[in-house]
Every structure is written in structure tokens, then in C-alpha cells.
Amino acid sequence: MQYHSTNRQVPPATFEQAVIDGLAKDKGLFMPESVPALPAAFFADLPSLSLGDIARKVARLFIEDEIPEAVLGQLAEEALNFPIPLVSLAPQLHVLELFHGPTLAFKDVGARFMSRVMAHFLRGVDKKVYVLVATSGDTGSAVAQGFYNVPGIEVIILYPSGKVSRVQEAQFATLGNNVTALEIEGTFDDCQRLVKTAFADAALREELYLTSANSINFARLLPQSFYYFYAYGQLAAKITNPEVVFSVPSGNYGNLTAGLLAEKMGLPATAFLAASNANDTVPEYLTTRTFRPRPSVATLSNAMDVGDPSNFARMQRLFGDSWEDMQKRIRGYSYTDAQTAQAIREVYDTYGYLIDPHGAVGYLAATDYRKTHRDAHLVVLATAHPAKFADAVQSATGQVPPVPPQLGNCLHREKLSLPLANDYLPLKNFLLQRSLMVH
Ligand SMILES: *Cc1c(COP(=O)(O)O)cnc(C)c1O
Numbered sequence: 097m098q099y100h101s102t103n104r105q106v107p108p109a110t111f112e113q114a115v116i117d118g119l120a121k122d123k124g125l126f127m128p129e130s131v132p133a134l135p136a137a138f139f140a141d142l143p144s145l146s147l148g149d150i151a152r153k154v155a156r157l158f159i160e161d162e163i164p165e166a167v168l169g170q171l172a173e174e175a176l177n178f179p180i181p182l183v184s185l186a187p188q189l190h191v192l193e194l195f196h197g198p199t200l201a202f203k204d205v206g207a208r209f210m211s212r213v214m215a216h217f218l219r220g221v222d223k224k225v226y227v228l229v230a231t232s233g234d235t236g237s238a239v240a241q242g243f244y245n246v247p248g249i250e251v252i253i254l255y256p257s258g259k260v261s262r263v264q265e266a267q268f269a270t271l272g273n274n275v276t277a278l279e280i281e282g283t284f285d286d287c288q289r290l291v292k293t294a295f296a297d298a299a300l301r302e303e304l305y306l307t308s309a310n311s312i313n314f315a316r317l318l319p320q321s322f323y324y325f326y327a328y329g330q331l332a333a334k335i336t337n338p339e340v341v342f343s344v345p346s347g348n349y350g351n352l353t354a355g356l357l358a359e360k361m362g363l364p365a366t367a368f369l370a371a372s373n374a375n376d377t378v379p380e381y382l383t384t385r386t387f388r389p390r391p392s393v394a395t396l397s398n399a400m401d402v403g404d405p406s407n408f409a410r411m412q413r414l415f416g417d418s419w420e421d422m423q424k425r426i427r428g429y430s431y432t433d434a435q436t437a438q439a440i441r442e443v444y445d446t447y448g449y450l451i452d453p454h455g456a457v458g459y460l461a462a463t464d465y466r467k468t469h470r471d472a473h474l475v476v477l478a479t480a481h482p483a484k485f486a487d488a489v490q491s492a493t494g495q496v497p498p499v500p501p502q503l504g505n506c507l508h509r510e511k512l513s514l515p516l517a518n519d520y521l522p523l524k525n526f527l528l529q530r531s532l533m534v535h
Contacts, residue, residue, distance in 0.1 A: 143333035206316030207242030237267035320354030379428025
């Protein structure tokens with residue numbers, strides 16, 4: 097399988113090159129040249145397949161012989177070592193709980209899989225790879241936990257001082273070993289600019305091997321398609337040919353793009369709902385045909401505060417750049433913080449279920465879709481554990497979500513971040529020094 101950049105200015109890459117580089121040299125995103133179809137037997141067996149079975153069969157189509165069978169199987173088992181249950185709130189309303197991993201958000205699925213794929217490709221290579229990432233909170237914790245103690249990899253996380261939650265900071269700044277957290281005197285945008293400057297610094301890149309771990313990496317996208325099949329299989333085990341609609345709380349649209357990829361492989365989904373907060377660039381495009389990227393605005397569902405979604409280019413590619421085709425398959429929705437808080441309350445009052453603000457946005461879209469589609473089975477992707485957004489959940493419901501053990505442990509560890517000025521030179525010097533130390 098060859099991987100093409102969405103900007104089409106560079107030659108195609110192998111899966112390995114696409115994963116190690118992350119972003120193509122022409123700044124495009126890697127996509128498989130074509131999306132392979134799964135055989136009919138896969139769908140016939142789906143109701144009885146485990147998540148690990150699905151992972152192996154789906155990943156094989158994209159990775160082919162670049163990773164041996166046994167290695168891929170083990171890698172997938174290790175990456176997905178937590179449950180992804182489909183919880184039914186009502187006969188036709190289901191929540192896919194993607195938040196049982198170490199950082200209590202769905203990003204664990206992609207980060208854990210990608211880190212193990214990278215480690216495999218770097219085995220025996222006498223060279224460290226530096227994963228450099230700017231975070232406003234969630235990405236940093238998933239990447240740090242995903243790559244923690246993975247051989248051959250040094251993780252450097254830049255985060256804005258005082259602007260991430262205490263829990264998020266504890267998840268990436270207390271690990272040590274191969275994970276370094278740099279606390280920047282500035283905003284998230286400053287952190288992102290510093291990272292981009294480093295990636296554009298050819299002299300630095302001759303000294304050390306830099307790669308990116310945000311949602312543009314294809315190895316993060318691929319595993320997110322597994323759970324769409326898994327959820328469908330669980331419904332198909334009970335109902336023949338269920339009409340399944342996925343409601344996806346969206347920011348950079350990696351999660352939704354993974355669903356579209358699953359559909360291209362043959363998943364018989366009825367529709368996808370792009371559930372967004374006030375950052376409604378994609379829903380607006382779906383109704384007006386105009387793509388108008390803009391600065392993000394802060395909301396209650398802050399992991400979805402993205403004004404210029406990076407995976408949009410992939411979505412366009414999947415629909416052959418046709419707006420008509422995209423808006424036939426995806427419906428866009430956008431909600432205010434007041435509606436989100438009201439939805440958290442409603443889900444608790446109606447079903448006795450605590451949902452986080454991101455999942456609540458997905459619930460709202462599902463509820464609106466339901467008004468005109470009585471027969472559909474709605475699957476809301478719950479992307480974060482309610483304990484991760486305890487304040488919002490408590491103020492809406494009066495309930496304090498129980499804290500799972502994954503979260504409790506890191507809260508007591510010592511913070512190990514290094515403070516750094518908001519300037520490129522200190523970052524560059526730090527990276528060069530670090531590369532001398534670890535070699
Ligand atoms: C990152 C994130 C999202 C948005 O996912 P995308 O793939 O960027 O659309 C939604 N919810 C939570 C909790 C997240 O951390």
C-alpha cells in the first residue's frame with residue numbers, strides 16, 4: 097500500500113515512512129492511495145469478533161507485510177488493553193465508551209497504537225526519534241502515556257503554563273524518563289508556533305530526528321476505525337441489519353475521518369453526525385459549501401475548540417473533493433455551552449448516566465437527528481470520562497463523578513516540568529543538549 101500526501105507534491109510513501117514522518121514534506125496529510133474493502137466474511141463474523149480480532153484484520157489491509165502477523169497481533173493487544181463497551185441508555189440510544197484508557201479520553205486508542213507501531217519500526221535503529229508536541233491538555237497526556245518508556249523515543253511536550261488543568265498536567269508532567277514536559281510562559285498558540293518553528297528548522301533536523309504525534313499521523317487515525325466496526329458488531333449481534341448512525345463529537349475531525357474510513361472499507365453505517373460546539377467550521381461548510389477556517393473560541397467541551405480542523409483535507413479526499421457527496425453522508429450540528437450543560441443534566445435525569453461535555457454535544461446531535469429518524473440506532477461516541485470534566489458535570493447534575501484509579505495515581509506524583517521562556521532559541525538549545533545527553 098502506498099500513501100499519498102493530500103497536497104500531492106511529494107512522491108508516495110510506504111506505511112513506515114508515513115508513520116515516521118507524520119506530516120508529508122509538502123505539509124500535506126498522508127492517505128492510503130485507495131481504501132481497501134473488507135471481505136463479506138468479515139462482516140458475517142463481525143458480531144463474534146473481539147476488538148483485537150478486528151484490529152488485526154483491519155490493520156493488515158493498510159500495513160500489509162510491513163509488520164509481521166505475530167508482531168501486529170501483539171502490538172494491537174497491548175495498545176487496546178482496556179475495554180470499549182457499548183452501553184445502551186434506551187433500546188435505540190447507545191453510548192460507546194471510549195474513555196477507559198490511561199488518560200480517560202479516546203485519544204489513548206490512537207496514541208497507544210501509534211507509539212507501538214513507531215517502536216517497532218525503530219527497533220535496532222541506532223537513532224533516537226524525538227516526538228515533539230504542543231498541547232492544550234488532552235493530546236499531551238495521551239501522547240506522554242502512550243510513549244512512556246517506549247524504547248528509541250524521546251517525547252518533548254510543550255504546554256502553556258497555568259493553562260492546562262491540574263489533572264492533565266499530572267498526566268504528562270510527572271512521568272520523567274523519556275518524557276520531558278516544557279512549561280512555556282505563554283499560550284497554547286505560542287507552544288504550537290515553537291513546535292512549528294522547530295519542524296521548519298533544517299539545521300536542527302540534521303542534528304536530530306523529529307516527528308509529530310498529533311492527530312495528523314496516519315497511525316493514530318487507523319486504530320480509531322476499529323471501534324466503529326466493534327460497535328456495529330455488537331448491535332448486529334442483536335438486530336439483523338441495524339440502521340446505525342454514529343454521532344461524533346468533533347474538533348480536528350480525526351475521529352470522524354476514521355469512521356469514514358471504516359465506511360469505505362464496507363461498514364454499513366447509515367449516516368455520520370458531525371457534532372460540534374461553537375467552533376462550527378465543518379457544520380457551516382456542510383450547509384453553505386464555504387470552508388471558513390478561523391481562530392477557535394473557548395467552550396465547555398474544550399478538546400473540540402478547533403477553528404481550522406486539520407483532518408478536513410482527508411475528509412475531502414475521501415469524498416473526491418465533492419461537497420455534494422460529503423453532505424449526503426454527514427450531517428453537521430453545533431451547540432452552545434448552555435445547551436451542553438442542559439444536555440448533561442437531561443442525560444442524568446432521564447437515564448441516570450453521567451456524560452462529559454464532549455459526549456453531551458454528541459448526545460444533542462443524536463437527539464436532533466432522532467426527531468426525523470425514528471428507526472435509527474444512534475451510537476454516541478463518548479470521548480472523555482466524566483471525571484475528567486468533573487466541574488462541568490457537577491455543576492449540571494449536582495453529582496461528583498467517581499474518579500477511576502488511572503486518574504488518582506498520578507495526582508500524587510511530583511511535577512517534573514522544566515520552565516522555558518517563550519522563545520525559539522531556548523527550545524532549540526534544549527533539544528540539542530538533550531540529543532547530546534541521550535546519545
Ligand atoms: C480530541 C478530543 C475530541 C475531538 O476529536 P477529533 O478527532 O479531534 O475530532 C473530542 N473529545 C475529546 C474528549 C477529545 O479529547
